[in-house]
Amino acid sequence: MTGxxxxxxGILAGxxxxxxxxxxxxAKKFKVEEDPRIDLVEKALPGANCGGCGFAGCHxxxxxxxxxxxxxxxxxxxxxxxxxxxxxxxxxxxxxxxxPKVAVLKCNGSCENRPRTNEYDGVKSCxxxxxxxxxxxxxxxGCLGCGDCVAACNFGAIAINPETLLPxxxxxxxxxxGACTRACPRGLLELRxxxxxxxxxxxxxSNKDKGMxxxxxxxxxxxxxxxxxxxxxxxxxxxxxxxxYIDYTKCKLxxxxxxxxxxxxxxxxxxxxxxxKPEAPAPEAKKEAANE
Amino acid sequence: xxxxxxxxxxxxxxxxxxxxxxxIEVLPIPPVVYVSMAQHLGAPAVPCVAAGDKVKxxxxxxxxxxxxxxxxxxxVSGTVKSVGPxxxxxxxxxxxxxxxxxxxEWEDGIDLTPDIVKEIPSDRAAVLDKIKKxxxxxxxxxxxxxxxxxxxSPDTKADCILINGAECEPYLxxxxxxxIERPEEIVIGAAIMQMVLGGCRCVxxxxxxxxxxxxxxxxxxxxxGYRNMEVLTLKKKYPQGGEKQLIDAVLRRQVGxxxxxxxxxxVVQNVATALAVYEAVQKNRPLITNTMTITGDKLPVSExxxxxxxxxxxxxxxxxxxxxxxxxxxxxxxxGPMMGKxxxxxxxxxxxxTSSLLYLSKESTKRKEEGLCIRCARCxxxxxxxxxxxxxxxxxxxxxxxxxxxASAQDCIECGCCQYSCPANIPLVDNIRMAKGQVxxxxxxxxxxxx
Numbered sequence: 001m002t003g004x005x006x007x008x009x010g011i012l013a014g015x016x017x018x019x020x021x022x023x024x025x026x027a028k029k030f031k032v033e034e035d036p037r038i039d040l041v042e043k044a045l046p047g048a049n050c051g052g053c054g055f056a057g058c059h060x061x062x063x064x065x066x067x068x069x070x071x072x073x074x075x076x077x078x079x080x081x082x083x084x085x086x087x088x089x090x091x092x093x094x095x096x097x098x099x100p101k102v103a104v105l106k107c108n109g110s111c112e113n114r115p116r117t118n119e120y121d122g123v124k125s126c127x128x129x130x131x132x133x134x135x136x137x138x139x140x141x142g143c144l145g146c147g148d149c150v151a152a153c154n155f156g157a158i159a160i161n162p163e164t165l166l167p168x169x170x171x172x173x174x175x176x177x178g179a180c181t182r183a184c185p186r187g188l189l190e191l192r193x194x195x196x197x198x199x200x201x202x203x204x205x206s207n208k209d210k211g212m213x214x215x216x217x218x219x220x221x222x223x224x225x226x227x228x229x230x231x232x233x234x235x236x237x238x239x240x241x242x243x244x245y246i247d248y249t250k251c252k253l254x255x256x257x258x259x260x261x262x263x264x265x266x267x268x269x270x271x272x273x274x275x276x277k278p279e280a281p282a283p284e285a286k287k288e289a290a291n292e
Numbered sequence: 293x294x295x296x297x298x299x300x301x302x303x304x305x306x307x308x309x310x311x312x313x314x315x316i317e318v319l320p321i322p323p324v325v326y327v328s329m330a331q332h333l334g335a336p337a338v339p340c341v342a343a344g345d346k347v348k349x350x351x352x353x354x355x356x357x358x359x360x361x362x363x364x365x366x367x368v369s370g371t372v373k374s375v376g377p378x379x380x381x382x383x384x385x386x387x388x389x390x391x392x393x394x395x396x397e398w399e400d401g402i403d404l405t406p407d408i409v410k411e412i413p414s415d416r417a418a419v420l421d422k423i424k425k426x427x428x429x430x431x432x433x434x435x436x437x438x439x440x441x442x443x444x445s446p447d448t449k450a451d452c453i454l455i456n457g458a459e460c461e462p463y464l465x466x467x468x469x470x471x472i473e474r475p476e477e478i479v480i481g482a483a484i485m486q487m488v489l490g491g492c493r494c495v496x497x498x499x500x501x502x503x504x505x506x507x508x509x510x511x512x513x514x515x516x517g518y519r520n521m522e523v524l525t526l527k528k529k530y531p532q533g534g535e536k537q538l539i540d541a542v543l544r545r546q547v548g549x550x551x552x553x554x555x556x557x558x559v560v561q562n563v564a565t566a567l568a569v570y571e572a573v574q575k576n577r578p579l580i581t582n583t584m585t586i587t588g589d590k591l592p593v594s595e596x597x598x599x600x601x602x603x604x605x606x607x608x609x610x611x612x613x614x615x616x617x618x619x620x621x622x623x624x625x626x627x628g629p630m631m632g633k634x635x636x637x638x639x640x641x642x643x644x645x646t647s648s649l650l651y652l653s654k655e656s657t658k659r660k661e662e663g664l665c666i667r668c669a670r671c672x673x674x675x676x677x678x679x680x681x682x683x684x685x686x687x688x689x690x691x692x693x694x695x696x697x698x699a700s701a702q703d704c705i706e707c708g709c710c711q712y713s714c715p716a717n718i719p720l721v722d723n724i725r726m727a728k729g730q731v732x733x734x735x736x737x738x739x740x741x742x743x
Contacts, residue, residue: 117636117637118636121623121657121658121659122659122719122722123719123722123723125722125726127726128719128722128723128725128726131725131726131729132382132634133381133382133383133384133633133634133636134379134382134383134384134636134637135383135636136636138379138383140379140383140384140385209377209385210377
């Protein structure tokens with residue numbers, strides 16, 4: 001009995017040793033030489049494999065960063081400047097500081113602003129809905145509300161607000177990887193500069209219809225009147241196809257356009273609340289005038 | 293019982309042809325019509341009139357913008373009020389020509405007499421030109437320009453033209469009615485197309501749930517006595533009216549993946565197209581009217597209609613003429629219940645290919661909750677293209693483009709059989725349509741790279 005036991009243990013141990021030796025030799029022979037810095041860089045990266053940098057994942061990015069002559073074309077939007085500084089240290093490169101960005105929804109068609117004209121009963125996917133028809137409102141450009149962006153976000157930064165049925169971006173979680181901008185079939189999400197102390201001004205609308213049709217579809221839609229472009233002292237605003245766009249690289253956050261917009265389609269977020277000046281009801285009056 | 297049908301897949305929904313007894317009525321003309329410039333497959337037409345222009349019935353108002361495109365004619369006489377974007381039935385902006393109706397004056401040269409012209413012209417090029425100039429498109433659903441289909445490239449040869457009277461979609465009866473009421477005109481139209489294709493065999497295929505139409509068409513064929521033409525009875529099965537299914541059913545030939553019917557020597561045209569060809573060639577009358585069915589699952593038959601309408605009439609006007617939108621209607625569909633499009637905008641207007649206004653109740657249209665796939669393979673059994681819908685659905689969800697192509701998502705005809713037969717209510721067609729779009733884009737990209 002003991003003999004069988006010993007034989008078994010002996011044979012298995014011997015087999016294990018021989019196979020281990022084979023594996024060891026093969027590993028030696030076919031070893032892929034990889035720059036050790038790739039591993040170091042990968043460790044410094046956030047490891048979300050989101051693809052926001054344009055590469056398949058963090059390893060692919062690290063590989064590209066190590067092989068590139070400089071870091072001009074490689075930037076990890078998720079890690080931001082801090083992570084890139086570490087990467088640059090490892091590789092001995094210089095890194096250009098990039099302004100942090102955040103995803104912004106260019107639609108304000110909440111249930112209140114944009115009445116529903118029909119009920120959608122199909123697959124809960126924006127992509128499917130967009131191929132079927134213009135959506136359950138009269139605006140063929142606005143948010144479809146099925147949450148493809150929510151599903152695309154790897155960081156849990158987007159959630160649909162049950163009251164407005166619009167997605168909301170949580171700035172503290174958004175890493176500007178851009179997955180949502182690619183997921184939205186209508187291209188409503190845009191990566192914009194986060195701005196100083198997160199202050200931003202943007203047009204929360206994407207409707208390219210003529211003003212008359214936009215007004216019918218949505219109370220908060222840009223009618224392309226061009227008042228904002230005229231009032232902007234920095235030439236940051238262009239109106240094309242009945243839609244205003246604010247170039248965030250030129251915008252100086254003066255908020256003149258916000259006051260001028262008769263619709264309230266231009267949103268200024270995270271600005272400190274100022275005490276109301278006594279002689280400042282002008283925008284209100286204009287709003288009413290436009291409504292009449 | 294006929295033995296002719298396509299061999300694989302297919303379903304047998306209740307055909308619900310309630311309105312088959314309703315004779316065709318002529319729909320009055322509304323005070324204003326809006327004529328869409330995107331009424332056919334291919335490039336939208338370019339409007340060639342401007343606000344203020346006077347037009348008569350049959351005046352060209354849109355010119356083709358490419359090889360696969362078609363002429364569009366004014367369906368009414370009056371003044372052009374505007375040319376600009378307007379929302380179509382899906383709510384998307386499409387260029388429309390708005391015409392204020394004044395009287396009913398027709399262009400010169402259009403034969404308005406009811407006499408039937410039996411003489412078949414023999415000048416092939418002239419006939420094709422007439423079909424093109426009259427803006428005839430396929431009225432079976434896809435609205436493919438007829439002159440393109442009837443003029444196959446010289447290295448291919450058609451040996452059979454199939455006149456499609458299957459009307460396999462439930463509810464629709466417009467083709468049924470024209471086969472009963474205007475059989476001779478259809479047969480002459482078919483004979484003209486037969487001549488254009490070089491005197492090949494002509495088969496008029498009708499499903500066996502339309503015995504009156506079969507009798508009427510057989511009578512017309514016997515009376516007119518054209519050579520090489522027959523009426524064939526098909527066993528009722530959806531989607532028999534699909535081009536590839538019909539060819540398989542009648543000729544037992546299979547059209548390959550990505551190939552056109554002409555590759556197996558067949559051309560398929562709808563009965564309504566044959567009628568339009570007749571009117572274009574014999575009467576010089578452009579395609580400005582078509583027949584549509586007003587029906588619904590709970591609509592009393594007395595309120596159902598088959599209308600001869602002018603294109604460009606708003607759906608809201610038609611609904612009003614037919615007695616208003618019934619209260620039970622939860623979903624309004626243009627086209628059949630299987631492949632038609634839901635109307636999101638009742639102010640949208642009819643186009644050449646409009647075949648119905650269908651009021652469906654909540655019970656028959658509300659989607660049921662999606663369950664899990666239990667691999668019962670009913671979808672695969674019902675697929676007339678021999679695909680595996682559950683597999684395409686799965687690879688689509690995984691985002692596996694190569695897998696979608698391997699599973700032949702591009703060959704889906706979007707007939708809806710899989711979704712109809714799925715016991716778990718999985719939205720198979722919706723997902724497969726998305727997969728098909730992705731694969732087609734990829735194939736197109738590869739082709740343009742290869743060139």
